[in-house]
Amino acid sequence: MAENQESAATVVAASDIEVDHAGLDASINEFAGPGGDYYSKNFQRIHSSTGFLPNTFNWVAAILGPVWAAARGIWGMFWGFLILEMIAWVQIGRGWWGDPGASFFERAEKQRERAAEFLQRAEAARLEGADPARFEKLAENINNAAEKSEALGAAASSEAFAILLGGILTLLAFKAVQGFYANSIYEKQYSSWRVDHKSVESGRKLKNIILSVVLVILIAPLTVYKFTVDSPLEVLNAFPERQVSAIFLDSDKATLFTELAGWLEQKIDAAAIAGAGGFDSITAGVRSVLDALSLALIGTPWPVVMLVICVVAWRAAGPRVAIFTAASLAYIALLGYWEISMETVALVGAAVFICVVIGIPLGIWFGKSRRAYNAAEPVLDLMQTLPAFVYLIPIIAFFGTGNPPGILATIIFGMPPVIRLTSLGVRGVPEPIKEAAVAFGASRFQLLRDVEVPLALPSIMTGVNQTILMCLSMVVIISLIGGGGLGKVILEALQYAAKGPGLLGGFAILFVAMVIDRIVQGAFRREDQK
Amino acid sequence: MTETVVKVSNVWKVFGERSAEAIKAIMDEGIGKPQVLERYGCVVGVQDATFEVPRGEIFCIMGLSGSGKSTLVRHINRLIEPTSGTIELLGRDVSKLNQKDLRAMRANHIGMVFQHMALMPHRSVRDNVAYPLEIRGVNKSKRWAVSDHALQLVDLVGYEDRLPKELSGGMQQRVGIARALASDPEVLLMDEPFSALDPLIRMQLQDQFKALVAELKKTTLFITHDLDEAIRIGHRIAIMKDGIIVQIGTPEDIVMNPSDDYVREFVQGISKLKLVKAHSILEPLESYEGSLDGAPRADEGADLDQLINHAVGTDLPVVITSDGRDIGVVTKPRLLRGIQGGKE
Numbered sequence: 001m002a003e004n005q006e007s008a009a010t011v012v013a014a015s016d017i018e019v020d021h022a023g024l025d026a027s028i029n030e031f032a033g034p035g036g037d038y039y040s041k042n043f044q045r046i047h048s049s050t051g052f053l054p055n056t057f058n059w060v061a062a063i064l065g066p067v068w069a070a071a072r073g074i075w076g077m078f079w080g081f082l083i084l085e086m087i088a089w090v091q092i093g094r095g096w097w098g099d100p101g102a103s104f105f106e107r108a109e110k111q112r113e114r115a116a117e118f119l120q121r122a123e124a125a126r127l128e129g130a131d132p133a134r135f136e137k138l139a140e141n142i143n144n145a146a147e148k149s150e151a152l153g154a155a156a157s158s159e160a161f162a163i164l165l166g167g168i169l170t171l172l173a174f175k176a177v178q179g180f181y182a183n184s185i186y187e188k189q190y191s192s193w194r195v196d197h198k199s200v201e202s203g204r205k206l207k208n209i210i211l212s213v214v215l216v217i218l219i220a221p222l223t224v225y226k227f228t229v230d231s232p233l234e235v236l237n238a239f240p241e242r243q244v245s246a247i248f249l250d251s252d253k254a255t256l257f258t259e260l261a262g263w264l265e266q267k268i269d270a271a272a273i274a275g276a277g278g279f280d281s282i283t284a285g286v287r288s289v290l291d292a293l294s295l296a297l298i299g300t301p302w303p304v305v306m307l308v309i310c311v312v313a314w315r316a317a318g319p320r321v322a323i324f325t326a327a328s329l330a331y332i333a334l335l336g337y338w339e340i341s342m343e344t345v346a347l348v349g350a351a352v353f354i355c356v357v358i359g360i361p362l363g364i365w366f367g368k369s370r371r372a373y374n375a376a377e378p379v380l381d382l383m384q385t386l387p388a389f390v391y392l393i394p395i396i397a398f399f400g401t402g403n404p405p406g407i408l409a410t411i412i413f414g415m416p417p418v419i420r421l422t423s424l425g426v427r428g429v430p431e432p433i434k435e436a437a438v439a440f441g442a443s444r445f446q447l448l449r450d451v452e453v454p455l456a457l458p459s460i461m462t463g464v465n466q467t468i469l470m471c472l473s474m475v476v477i478i479s480l481i482g483g484g485g486l487g488k489v490i491l492e493a494l495q496y497a498a499k500g501p502g503l504l505g506g507f508a509i510l511f512v513a514m515v516i517d518r519i520v521q522g523a524f525r526r527e528d529q530k
Numbered sequence: 531m532t533e534t535v536v537k538v539s540n541v542w543k544v545f546g547e548r549s550a551e552a553i554k555a556i557m558d559e560g561i562g563k564p565q566v567l568e569r570y571g572c573v574v575g576v577q578d579a580t581f582e583v584p585r586g587e588i589f590c591i592m593g594l595s596g597s598g599k600s601t602l603v604r605h606i607n608r609l610i611e612p613t614s615g616t617i618e619l620l621g622r623d624v625s626k627l628n629q630k631d632l633r634a635m636r637a638n639h640i641g642m643v644f645q646h647m648a649l650m651p652h653r654s655v656r657d658n659v660a661y662p663l664e665i666r667g668v669n670k671s672k673r674w675a676v677s678d679h680a681l682q683l684v685d686l687v688g689y690e691d692r693l694p695k696e697l698s699g700g701m702q703q704r705v706g707i708a709r710a711l712a713s714d715p716e717v718l719l720m721d722e723p724f725s726a727l728d729p730l731i732r733m734q735l736q737d738q739f740k741a742l743v744a745e746l747k748k749t750t751l752f753i754t755h756d757l758d759e760a761i762r763i764g765h766r767i768a769i770m771k772d773g774i775i776v777q778i779g780t781p782e783d784i785v786m787n788p789s790d791d792y793v794r795e796f797v798q799g800i801s802k803l804k805l806v807k808a809h810s811i812l813e814p815l816e817s818y819e820g821s822l823d824g825a826p827r828a829d830e831g832a833d834l835d836q837l838i839n840h841a842v843g844t845d846l847p848v849v850i851t852s853d854g855r856d857i858g859v860v861t862k863p864r865l866l867r868g869i870q871g872g873k874e
Contacts, residue, residue, distance in 0.1 A: 430646075430648070432644050432645075432646050432647075432648035433648045433649070433650060435609060435644070435648065436642065436644055436648035436649075437650075437661070437665075438609060438636075439607055439609060439636060439640070439642040439719075440636060440637060440641075440642070440661060440662040440665055440709075440713070441633040441634065441635075441636035441637030441638075441662065441665050441666070442633070442665050443629075443633060446665060450650070450661070450664075451650060454650070454652045455650070455651070455652065457652075
């Protein structure tokens with residue numbers, strides 16, 4: 001303790017503290033490399049100013065612009081000012097050799113030609129003794145139009161100078177901004193370099209200079225050319241896909257696209273035939289789940305099903321949800337959607353059931369094994385990000401059309417949340433509680449049953465809820481591959497632009513979704529409150 | 531000699547893939563923790579720990595965070611496997627047990643209490659306490675009876691059907707202790723059980739715990755980072771630093787004869803009043819020149835606190851007796867020095 005006190009700095013009033021310029025300059029010199037003295041002087045000016053505006057001007061940065069920024073490793077500034085300077089250069093280019101009046105003069109010329117043509121015809125008519133007045137009138141009108149075009153062209157041409165001037169002024173303004181702010185920006189870079197020597201670039205590197213010059217040469221001339229010239233080379237407008245394909249394939253007709261698409265189609269067909277047995281048994285499995293649910297929902301007398309749904313809503317989520325459920329069921333039944341709605345519920349239910357049965361064990365596994373999770377993560381991402389329409393096609397190829405393939409498509413989209421949240425829950429079980437169970441002699445199974453699953457349960461339930469919502473959102477999409485239920489109603493209405501049926505069916509889907517969502521949420525909320 | 535319950539011999543724990551090389555380098559070259567990390571990428575948890583704990587003893591392991599004390603104690607029930615060395619519990623080599631026997635050993639003979647309680651939030655207090663019995667396959671009515679009894683021991687009657695989160699920190703830790711006691715284990719492992727509690731509650735629990743263990747005669751390994759706590763609770767204390775046990779001894783030993791500067795720094799601030807006994811500061815009878823008539827008498831086992839009580843009423847020194855025989859005197863300067871920690 002005593003030692004600490006002795007070694008502590010003597011107390012000095014803040015106003016008397018001297019700035020250690022020598023130490024700072026050495027550090028700035030080390031950072032800046034070439035031109036270190038210049039930068040230490042300018043950074044000192046920046047450090048001693050309190051104003052908002054920059055108080056230094058860097059001529060090199062102003063003249064070299066983006067290349068200076070790149071040489072000093074400030075790549076954000078390089079790209080920003082490269083784009084800004086290019087805008088200025090395009091203006092200059094357009095003013096210098098572009099001809100903004102050209103199109104007007106061209107039109108005027110054409111119009112004069114046509115006027116001359118009409119005058120000839122008028123002459124011909126006069127020779128034949130017909131009345132030339134009509135043609136003369138036309139020729140006169142066209143001549144007037146041509147004069148107007150010429151006037152417009154002249155005006156546009158005179159604008160070229162204004163554009164040129166504007167371009168130059170813009171360029172100078174950007175240069176000035178770079179000159180004024182270069183040192184401030186570089187000083188910021190220096191501050192972050194002090195914190196992190198490794199990843200913040202310092203000094204002036206030849207590699208950066210070469211790279212930036214190459215980038216400027218590749219980017220700037222072509223871009224300026226494309227924007228300034230009236231009709232640039234065709235090859236710059238669109239990628240020459242056919243020509244490039246021809247280089248690879250030696251054939252004028254086929255392109256890379258047609259070749260690859262054909263090859264893929266063959267492979268998919270072959271795989272579908274080779275794996276027919278497996279695909280069929282998956283379809284059969286899914287169908288049996290669906291059939292069981294359909295039987296329960298459609299086969300049971302409708303009053304019983306309605307009663308059960310209302311009672312479940314009441315018990316799980318309270319009287320308000322029960323009343324809403326009864327009203328929704330009344331809407332569905334009165335408009336004749338009962339059976340088809342139950343088909344939708346069966347489709348969603350089957351998908352959710354399969355998602356949960358497969359997803360929870362997978363989630364537990366991924367929660368316990370970091371390696372398995374890392375391997376599965378990209379697949380889960382793909383399942384969620386891939387637009388549904390993309391995988392509908394292979395599903396048709398392998399599983400055909402109808403309800404079971406629809407359920408499979410729903411599963412692909414709906415399963416990731418339950419897997420993710422289950423593994424999240426399992427991973428989130430506090431280590432000490434697991435350790436305690438093990439310390440009292442719990443086996444792996446006991447640990448899972450008594451600690452991990454119960455503690456992960458809230459997270460698992462959230463996952464199941466999300467899976468249900470995801471599956472509901474697929475109801476309409478799967479009708480595209482022959483899925484039934486309310487989605488089919490919507491699809492048909494869409495095909496015939498039938499506004500009335502479409503809207504009524506849409507509300508039916510909305511009510512089905514809301515009833516399921518309310519009941520599930522209500523049930524989970526009660527679970528949470530326990 | 532009483533029976534040895536826990537016997538730890540030459541236990542090493544080095545985390546990392548090149549642990550064998552690292553151990554060899556430490557033994558041959560005597561390199562320290564930082565060099566091991568730098569050279570082999572290994573972290574030394576425990577370095578050559580050896581000690582024995584007889585039945586009924588409270589053995590404290592004291593050290594700062596990162597000293598390896600928690601790692602060491604987790605070897606006893608093999609939550610952590612040693613890199614080398616043997617651990618014997620009740621005469622059986624723990625590291626040779628198969629998984630089934632190991633689980634049986636944990637369930638039947640070891641109770642553990644954790645710093646952060648580690649109660650299961652979804653189970654009632656009673657079911658938490660009963661969990662070790664549940665693992666053993668005891669039926670529910672028996673389980674509940676035993677856990678109610680254990681809760682009685684820690685003064686938690688009336689809270690059986692609450693959830694852990696409804697209880698205060700101190701009460702939760704008593705549930706943790708009840709859980710450790712429920713299966714009536716021979717050995718208790720206490721991993722900083724009172725560190726997360728506030729000082730007053732901590733003191734109460736320390737006293738309660740000490741009385742409880744004395745009554746139940748449990749062999750206890752008690753981890754703490756607080757030397758005061760170690761001295762209050764422990765029969766013997768092992769002091770750990772950087773994975774090495776630097777000193778093992780009774781609280782008095784450690785306070786009076788610290789083995790090195792590290793321990794000395796620790797014991798500096800410790801009150802010696804209840805620790806230092808008359809026999810360690812007395813002078814021979816002959817060295818006192820003068821009359822001892824009417825001088826107060828105290829047993830050689832009396833601590834400084836008691837000696838002060840004797841000494842304040844008189845100008846004479848305190849005569850120390852052993853089995854009724856006078857064996858020495860404690861003069862006032864001796865007594866004052868003793869309070870300071872035996873400095874001459």
